[in-house]
Amino acid sequence: MRYYITTAIDYVNSRPHLGTAYEKITADVIARFQRGLGHEVLFLMGNDEHSQKVAAAGRKAGLTPSAWCDQMAEVFQSAWRALEIVPDDFIRTSEPRHRAAVQEMAQRIRDNGDFYEGTYEGWYCVGCEAFKRAEDLQDGLCIEHPARKPEWLKEKNWFFKLSRWTEALKDHYAAHPGFVQPETRKNELLALLERGLEDISVSRQGTDWGIPFPFDPSVVVYVWFDALINYVSATGFPGDPARHAAWWPANLHLIGKDITRFHGVVWPAMLMSAGLPLPKTVFGHGFVNMSGGRMSKDAGRTTDPVELAERFGAGSLRWYVCAEAVFGGDLDWSEERFIARTNTDLANGLGNLAARTTGMLTRWREGRVAAAPDSEFLRRCDAAVDAYCACMQALDLKGATAVAAAVVQDANAHVDRTQPFAMAKDPARAAELDAVLAELANAVLIACRLHAPFLPAKMNELHLLLTGSEVDPASMIRTARGARIPAGRVLQKMPPLFPRIEPPAN
RNA sequence: GGCGGCGUAGCUCAGUUGGUUAGAGCAGCGGAUUCAUAAGCCGCGGGUCAUAGGUUCGAAUCCUAUCGCCGCUACCA
Numbered sequence: 001m002r003y004y005i006t007t008a009i010d011y012v013n014s015r016p017h018l019g020t021a022y023e024k025i026t027a028d029v030i031a032r033f034q035r036g037l038g039h040e041v042l043f044l045m046g047n048d049e050h051s052q053k054v055a056a057a058g059r060k061a062g063l064t065p066s067a068w069c070d071q072m073a074e075v076f077q078s079a080w081r082a083l084e085i086v087p088d089d090f091i092r093t094s095e096p097r098h099r100a101a102v103q104e105m106a107q108r109i110r111d112n113g114d115f116y117e118g119t120y121e122g123w124y125c126v127g128c129e130a131f132k133r134a135e136d137l138q139d140g141l142c143i144e145h146p147a148r149k150p151e152w153l154k155e156k157n158w159f160f161k162l163s164r165w166t167e168a169l170k171d172h173y174a175a176h177p178g179f180v181q182p183e184t185r186k187n188e189l190l191a192l193l194e195r196g197l198e199d200i201s202v203s204r205q206g207t208d209w210g211i212p213f214p215f216d217p218s219v220v221v222y223v224w225f226d227a228l229i230n231y232v233s234a235t236g237f238p239g240d241p242a243r244h245a246a247w248w249p250a251n252l253h254l255i256g257k258d259i260t261r262f263h264g265v266v267w268p269a270m271l272m273s274a275g276l277p278l279p280k281t282v283f284g285h286g287f288v289n290m291s292g293g294r295m296s297k298d299a300g301r302t303t304d305p306v307e308l309a310e311r312f313g314a315g316s317l318r319w320y321v322c323a324e325a326v327f328g329g330d331l332d333w334s335e336e337r338f339i340a341r342t343n344t345d346l347a348n349g350l351g352n353l354a355a356r357t358t359g360m361l362t363r364w365r366e367g368r369v370a371a372a373p374d375s376e377f378l379r380r381c382d383a384a385v386d387a388y389c390a391c392m393q394a395l396d397l398k399g400a401t402a403v404a405a406a407v408v409q410d411a412n413a414h415v416d417r418t419q420p421f422a423m424a425k426d427p428a429r430a431a432e433l434d435a436v437l438a439e440l441a442n443a444v445l446i447a448c449r450l451h452a453p454f455l456p457a458k459m460n461e462l463h464l465l466l467t468g469s470e471v472d473p474a475s476m477i478r479t480a481r482g483a484r485i486p487a488g489r490v491l492q493k494m495p496p497l498f499p500r501i502e503p504p505a506n
Numbered sequence: 507g508g509c510g511g512c513g514u515a516g517c518u519c520a521g522u523u524g525g526u527u528a529g530a531g532c533a534g535c536g537g538a539u540u541c542a543u544a545a546g547c548c549g550c551g552g553g554u555c556a557u558a559g560g561u562u563c564g565a566a567u568c569c570u571a572u573c574g575c576c577g578c579u580a581c582c583a
Contacts, residue, residue: 011583020583048583125582162581184511188578191509200581227583261580325518332518340532348545356542363541402531409546416547421540496543 036477315455
């Protein structure tokens, strides 16, 4: 089975902040989970490079657009590496493979009669890269970019007959209830479809930083028609039909809730017009808020995820953003909450469990792990794997972290229930002690597997200490149920996996 | 303005198609314990379920109105 997951591609006009990273982290978690089931996964990320804003940022830095983009591609990719985000492919819209796909799509849509020529005139905001309606301007200025005066443009434009696809889209939504998630985002788009769709302009003239239309090289493809197509470009469309057929349609487009319209309406209409099947699911995640507002450069509210990863570890940051809020809703960034979450779940929970378990083993058993008993307790741990998978399949990341944490909690409670330290004092209870310690060590192993998509490097380290081998990314989840440490393996007492973070005193 | 959603314990939120004494996590308080990163475990929540009405044998859960907050209302990743 194959699983193709994509994230939105990013404009390269500034460094990525935590809000940008949030989407990539969650996508990486989902991709690792799917790989862990044994599925063949294509996890795609990328940069959106064709934009006047990008070209302007390059000019400002004294670089050509393409040199600027090269530089920024490294900035982005090193940030993703620091966060343990590892896509299988990273596409840049200035690549030839993307140009080929865009031109092929454009030609197909043209051949299907869905493009027509017209003129568009109106106020154009370079900041937004969009025409603005007069009623949306305030004192003649764009609300979001008051520093830049909108320009009155009148230009020849190609239009896409989006309106023609209204009914087909409604039908698709009706036949595929999970097409757009979460529900609230779907309802917004259904309301839009109910009102009826208008045709949209899809070309811009007066710039050569972009992809020209194959049937009209005097204009370039407008941002959405350019950017969205990256999802099929990366599958090898149109040059490698076999590879394209293997990966398309995507299983999941993970995007921000603000761009569901383009992914839930414009994109599927484009695909239908070009004769390609539609993605299975479009999921609009929430924003990362901070001091009460959306994290954004414009508002001066940003947090550097790379810096956080350096201070606290990428794993803890990944765990926080997945565990702290329901996926699909907004997330609050709060250092206080982050520290509490990390200490509770990771330091005092999983880390301490690993330390106390290996501590008892080394103290009374020279580290030797006995054969795992067939016990009620371990059956509960195994059953948690199923509950966890159900959450992950439903994109309930918070639910999945809760299940993983519950295994740890159950194991910690098990120590108190069974009192191994009392057994250790009574030589007659040696077999009992062996069994309990084996139960605990194996609970740590199962918990390790369930935490692995969220904390790849840390769990790899733990897995190595526990079993002597690294996590197998291609089976870590599939074999989590029933995963056991070989009898007789000798463990060392583990150092703290997650040092407790001391909250700033005040 | 129109459409949609929300307002539940100090904080963040769960609450299935209306039905026993309204739940969880965090914080706080208390207890027993010691293997462990002074971590872990157990116990403790008298909250007008925004407000006012209504439907019903019975509503946080349905209907109406009011107040407050949020999202969408088209061509920005």
